[in-house]
Amino acid sequence: MAPRHALGIDFGGTKLLAAVVDTDTGEVVATAKKKSSAQDRPEELMGRLYDAGEAALKAAKLKPPQISGIGVGIAGQVDADRGILLGTPNLSQATVDLPMAKLLRERFGVPAALRNDVQIAALGELHFGAGRGVADFLCVFVGTGVGGAIVRDGRILTGASGSAGEIGHLVVDAGGRLCGCGGHGHLEAYASRTAITRSLLGDLKRGRKTTLRDLLPDLDQQDAPGGTAIRSGILAKAVKAGDELTTETVREAARYLGLGIASAINLLNPQRVVLGGGVIEAVDLLFDVAARYARQESLPTPARSVEIVRAGLGDNAGVVGAALLGAGA
Ligand SMILES: [Zn+2]
Structure with missing residues (x-):
């Protein structure tokens, strides 16, 4: 049976919110928050993602193989097809062309994808919110x-x-x-x-x-x-x-x-x-x-x-x- 939970990460202007979500119902099972900083270098930015993701999984009492995948919505320019963060001036001025999806796959061993944060929020509204x-x-x-x-x-x-x-x-x-x-x-x-x-x-x-x-x-x-x-x-x-x-x-x-x-x-x-x-x-x-x-x-x-x-x-x-x-x- 395919896992019914996935990890969602919303990387916004001032904070980073990670959540384990039941993708059948849209229910948020557990969350973890981290601050973000425009001074972050790429490795610090990824470190915050890993920490928040791991904290949310721990709070949900799940291990990576028990989730179907990881999605990231980020306030920046994204090459969604290749899973690359092209640039994000408000979050990390030093980060360009970061292969974020690949790095997340390597860290957690499950599929990962990223997209622009607003398109991601619209996807949430489409399935479980005002756009249903x-x-x-x-x-x-x-x-x-x-x-x-x-x-x-x-x-x-x-x-x-x-x-x-x-x-x-x-x-x-x-x-x-x-x-x-x-x-x-x-x-x-x-x-x-x-x-x-x-x-x-x-x-x-x-x-x-x-x-x-x-x-x-x-x-x-x-x-x-x-x-x-x-x-x-x-x-x-x-x-x-x-x-x-x-x-x-x-x-x-x-x-x-x-x-x-x-x-x-x-x-x-x-x-x-x-x-x-x-x-x-x-x-x-x-x-x-x-x-x-x-x-x-x-x-x-x-x-x-x-x-x-x-x-x-x-x-x-x-x-x-x-x-x-x-x-x-
Ligand atoms: Zn403008």
């Missing part, structure tokens, strides 16, 4: 950046070189703000947590009154090099407290998010748009306003039929999708 039973949908995740993935006929669309679905780099403002990718006016430069943080810190410097000063006493000393200064939970608290500046800033980000989604709806005519990620989960206002603009600004026919919903798996989408990849889904 839906053949054509679009996933949009708002966090440090804005990620997206397209499911077409029940499969993740990869495109000619693996980058299909990058909704964060749709142009929403011609010649606008500089994006992290070097382009201008891209959605991510307006709607990500990094963008929201940057905008808020700018207004604070100009002396705007805000309850954020009470929620984050050392705010004035903070800068946002990685854009991680203001967490989603703090944004949610400030909006709930009726803070004018935060509410205004979130609304503006949501408007751009909605415009980007409207463009994607016009292009793809999906049955459903699944919205997830830390900021969406924490801040209802972002979801509500984005969904309204997405409907308002898309063509009448696709706007009438599209359902805009929240992601179903929360933080677990990545590890569940990764485990499914490891199991050969």
Whole structure:
């Protein structure tokens, strides 16, 4: 009998989550967490993967032969066919062309595969989350950046070189703000947590009154090099407290998010748009306003039929999708 468990690893911007997942039910059986660091060299990056994977297996009381495989979702550019991590500037600047799947196979003795983290989260949503039973949908995740993935006929669309679905780099403002990718006016430069943080810190410097000063006493000393200064939970608290500046800033980000989604709806005519990620989960206002603009600004026919919903798996989408990849889904 084939093993019903697989190991899924979600290697995100600031942390690494490994989980043993029952791939028949999507149930997360055991997890282990590690921090990640942009200063990591390739061997340190692999060391963190091994440690987290082994800790999750130990917590599940399983040995490597008892799992069907290992899948990794990673925030970086990936050659999925060859199992190679091409580069991941946010996780490890020193790592290029790392044969991650091969190294994992050698270490654990089971099949291993890797993919872009957002496509992996969409795979989780497709099988056990808000995309279950839906053949054509679009996933949009708002966090440090804005990620997206397209499911077409029940499969993740990869495109000619693996980058299909990058909704964060749709142009929403011609010649606008500089994006992290070097382009201008891209959605991510307006709607990500990094963008929201940057905008808020700018207004604070100009002396705007805000309850954020009470929620984050050392705010004035903070800068946002990685854009991680203001967490989603703090944004949610400030909006709930009726803070004018935060509410205004979130609304503006949501408007751009909605415009980007409207463009994607016009292009793809999906049955459903699944919205997830830390900021969406924490801040209802972002979801509500984005969904309204997405409907308002898309063509009448696709706007009438599209359902805009929240992601179903929360933080677990990545590890569940990764485990499914490891199991050969
Ligand atoms: Zn961009």
